[in-house]
Amino acid sequence: MKFKSLINFLFLFYIQIIFCQKISAQKILVSGKVIDAEKKEALVGVTVLADNAAGTYTDLNGNWQLPLSEAAHQIKFSYIGWNDTTVSCSIKSGNEIQLIVLSQKRNTLNEIVVGANRYSRPLAEQTVSMNILHPQELQNKNLQNAADALDQVPGITVIDGQAGIRGGSGYAFGAGSRVMIVVDEQPILSADKNDVKWSFIPMENIEQIEIVKGASSVQYGSAALNGVVNIHTAFPTSKPETKMNLFFTRFDGSIPASQILFGDKNPFSIGGYILHKRKIGRSDFVFDAYGYQSRSWLQGDSAKRIRGHFKYRYRANDKLQFGVNATGMFQNTSQFLFWSNDTTGAYHPLNGSTTLIPLKEIYTTVNPYLTLFSKNGARHNIQLQFYHSNQISLGLWQPVANLFSGDYSYLKEISSWKFSGGINGNIYFFKDDGLGGLHIGNSGAAFFQLEKNWKRFRMEGGARYEIFRIDTLTDHSKPVGRIGIQYTANKKTFIRASFGQGFRVPSPAERFIKYGIGDINIYPNDTLKPESGWSAEIGVRKQLDKKKFNGYVDGALYMMGYKNMMEFAFGQWGKPTDPLIGIGFRAMNVNEARIAGFEFETGAKTFINKVKWNFDGGYTYSYPVDLQADSSLRTPSNFISRFVKGLSQPDSLFKIGLLRYRNRHLLKFNTDFEWKKFSFGGTGHYYSRMDNIDFYFSIFIPGIKDYRATHLQGDWVFDLRFGYQTQYGKVALLCNNLLNAYYAIRVGKPDAPRNFTLQYSFDF
Template identity: 30%
Template sequence: MMKKNIFCLLVIFLAVGESAVSQSLKITGIVKDAESQEGLFGATILFNGHGTISESNGFFKMEVDPGRYDLTISYVGYETFVQPFEVTDKDQFVDINLQPSSTVLDIATVTGSKYNRSVARSPVSINVIKSDLVANTNTVKINTLLDKIPGVQIVDNQAIIRGGSGWSYGAGSRVLLLIDDIPALQADAGRPSWGDIPVENISQMEVLKGASSTLYGSAAMNGIINIRTGYATSEPVTKAFTSYTHFMDPQDLNKKWWTSAPTRVSTGVVHKRKIGKLDLVANGFYENFDSYYEDAFDEKYRLSANLKYRISDKVSIGINSLYNKAKGADYFTWKNGGSGAYSGAESSYSTRSTSRFFFDPQITIYNRKNDRHKVLGRFYYIDNDNNLNQSNSSINTYLEYQYLTSLIDGKMDLASGLVSQFVESDSEVYGGELLYATNLGAFTQIDYKLSEDVSLTGGLRYEYNVQKSPEVIFGDSIPDGITSESKIISRIGINYAMSEGTFIRASWGQGYRYPTMAEKFVQTTASGFQIYPNLDLESETGWSSEIGIKQGMKFGTWLGYIDATLFWSQYENMMEFSAQSFDGTLGFQSVNVGGTDIKGFEVSVIGQSKIGQVPVNILCGYTYINPKYQEFIEGTIAHNSISTPVGETEKSNFLKYRSRHSFKTDIEGQYQNLTFGIAGIYNSEVVTMDALISNFAQIGLYREANPGGYFKLDSRVGYVINAFKVSFLVENILNDEYTARPGLLEAPRNISIRLDVEL
């Protein structure tokens, strides 16, 4: 009996000992961006197929038995990390730096979800432009680069996505501009200040097409343009450029007014470095533009600095700042469509002096569960001095709280937050009255991974808007001087990875836009036209939907994708500036023109290939739209104010200031130290416009004499010599004469030389 008990005890002892020897060990670590050293949320960590997901600040932990493994770490937008790894007899910590991926299907974007996800996995259409194209095309104002993206048009500094809006005379926008995820529209007028974008320090540019009000609020009704600036790198970097542009004679020499050619000189510099726990980015820009428009010019300088300090692995604080000072002169319309096309109508000529600055404080905190809490804000001050009694100043204070967490073992990502924005505007065009606006919002969005192939998106937003003015303004009264409105909007989407490289998506999202101060209260004169306020202007609502397929392609040396999309949008109470009669006098007023319906499709191809030993990047796309008024009968505002299409005798139901067809392409190659590229843009004719504008300054006559659309062809070539790059660019090679909007002729052929240096 004793021997039997001893034997049992020995068996138990050996079993316990074996268990102790083979006990799992704890592996912890962090996954970071190799350049910015930021932790990456949602990276996949695998030890021979067994794994976990990194938490909000990039940290991960798991238990692994001792032995030899293949450690694999992957993350959207980055090269996959694979390395043999041995788990020994003690706990271990690993520090992994992932390199950004050059694969076009795996580019990461934050715009559609508040966190990184690949463009292929998004339920909506997103285009991403990397920083190299900014430098290679000598972009000194980002709106010119946006014009290369399929489905996007820039008309008189206004962004239009898939025909969702037309030319709006500089007031109101259905496309929201973000700089580092913070709204950057001039709040009282709802228009972008493109000069505030630091082209010398852009990391990438993301364009989301379709209703995005759920995450970003009122102005994102038709889409989003998100400019992500560059960050400090582990090694100090200094980049600088200078460029000179010479504008040549127009095709019709009768339109040439100058004896000395118009020119533009631009220069920019950026310095990035890490100093211990401090990240520093400082940059500056200067431009002097002696315009091809008679007596017009633009001179500006811009200074910017971004600071970020890591208090600990869990807490970081930062502040971004920008100061922009400019002076210039321009005009609203030309003198006439003949010899005065590059000269301005005397009544529309204006001089201006502008000062703008903002600073963006922010703090990011990760709790014990590694959920992310982020508070970001912006104080934005604008002062515009104008000689036409149109001077204005405004203060915009923006504050946002974001909460991001991962649930259900990483299958669900939740982003939610609170938003507040307060605007104070003092403008001569608002009757010299002080106006106030308040916007409050709350949002939540869930991205759920139903399976390895299917992901679902759903979101809600509550928005509350208030405008405050004097109780009596422009001879009319507003009870207590206050108008207010609240709205709940939603979005849903699905992405299905049908097979390797094939992604099908569908989405539907509501849009909402509250009238800006400029649309509701503006009273001024432009080119002899009276602009009237409309205190009864109502908000517009609508929805945008799409179904698309993104097909990755790899054959031979070609690697890329083709994307095809069908889209459909409807708006109710759409706001447009339209010609109206006031006591027998014609003028313009922002009015609700009723419902609209926009259908269309888009096909784009983006990829990389090799021709012999020459790598080639390709971006091209075609967009077709058919935008109509839901009610277009005689006597309606839409029918009464619209022009008759060129060559036709009856009015056509086609929304104003839009082109039916658009085709764009950009092809860039590199052979050893030589880079070269060619780009083309075709837009068909603007079908309809305001009849009142058509009869002014020979605009209608010019359209009849120059029917059809336009084709613009550009080229570029560059050569790298050590740390230097010299580029030579030609825009509008064919010297085509065209207008993007009525009454304003675009630039003739021009040539540029640019020098870049990186230290």
């Protein structure tokens, strides 16, 4: 039945494509080209609309064609981030060719994003909450991996590599992500653990990072239950570019003498990259190489890695382009798990080196792709991927995981309607004795979305059907849908509302893992059930634009619901004869969970008296509860009462039923100034105390109870940075954790003390 349902779904999808392709009838073919006013380069994907009815897009060379009747027409050219242009023309016979020049908008926060739709739209017109990170911010803060970049975003925490949006995830021991990470339109979750290798993402060539908050499984699959992170790497412009960046970080004097043991070495990190981008004829090339070494403030925790990244694109003609992206990385790391205690042993591993995790790893990904614009203006996109990971364990190259995936997507705009859809398939093989040996799995999906535009009102909705199999034991499938509404109240006020569903199957690591780290074991759970959920929000965004000032305020109310939510729990899962009498980690299902909250963000940019200033920040409040642990919260009045009480300092009864490893309050802000060749910036983060953790943590990990008793009010962390631009490059000095706060976002593992970084960057 499930296979038959998928066939029916694909048939309906095919019929819609045929319908879209037959709508436009040939009349007189009018053609032209659209270019950028400054760079004189072709603009791809410009919307060309005649009389607010017939429409198309510009192709890879900025060319467009449109069949029109013999009459007078108003042809409008619009491109996100550029000023609209309208041309009046009278069609009599033959082709009328015109060169259209569009100028880019200046001083605006209404930025371009892909969002949850797989196609571009202004940020203010999205139906879900979104944030954007730009490459300049990443370089200014010397952020070396994507996890550190996400941690700058309001409402997001990254705990031991696990990203959580608005309390959607807690501590997952590095397995099973609810946030889908997409790099250049390809998911990069590993086949065995469904986790993200943050250091594998080429941060040196980022064009833009977009964060979608809320369920986005319709377009991106099951792992997008809590949101999507879209990472776009850059292509060359008309001029060749070569960039170099070097940095060195020291933690001198920032660890109290009482916590330094004889023989400890000074912690440091050093690294850099070189990047080259250029166009040669119809070909675009990108090469970069990256190296990094660190000796952490946590004894025994270290990393050495090298990474290479390559992009190639060939523009065959006006309608066709194809290329390949490839990334490879080797790293040798040792990971710190738990402290010895919260005072003299805070920076030393529990039970010595037995709780360190040494790893040697190789990661490789190759992504061929093809984009084709058909004559009727439809876009066809094919993405293929090979993702390989390998680890050395006891001298053997194991575990080994291989993922093969293919994705086809289709986009067509007809008048005020826009249709997108596609199919996706994955096959994976991995062998890991810690996961029960050899496993073979596959998945397949079909999805579509329709969008309708009115004058001030826009609605979008879609659905996805996905099937999962691993070995011969599991077979899970469930349809999911989403709907979004956006209303433009006026030119500067945008109201949005959305509802989306999600569905996630357990990763092989969550289901089968059996692994020991010293005396601490991770136990399997072959009865683990898939989790499903939904996310809803309503929000408003207000633009604040004046002559030299550009800003915005954004507010949202949100709620998420989960059934069979998968959470790692620390408890007695093994036999009494096992180490620590069987105490360890195991993935468990939370029967029903609900998370509600609100978020407020603001930003501003201005340029006064040769001083550039920008600011952005946000506050997030979330109330995450386990409805199985406290069934009284199923009553709306009780839930609302507790929700309000959580805004202040609630009593001990309030904490009954709270989900583990979540921060109720998050506050983050960032500011930057530029004057002539000088730059100055600062960042502040506040993390409230985690209200609930596993009971056994406080018993078996020394110092947990004492640490939590002395950190009732949460933690503030501040960073400062200074820079000076010379003709020979930019030199910057950064001080992170300026006040040397002693804090641990994930209890039992202290975060970095005060450190200083010297950075040098040069553009050839």
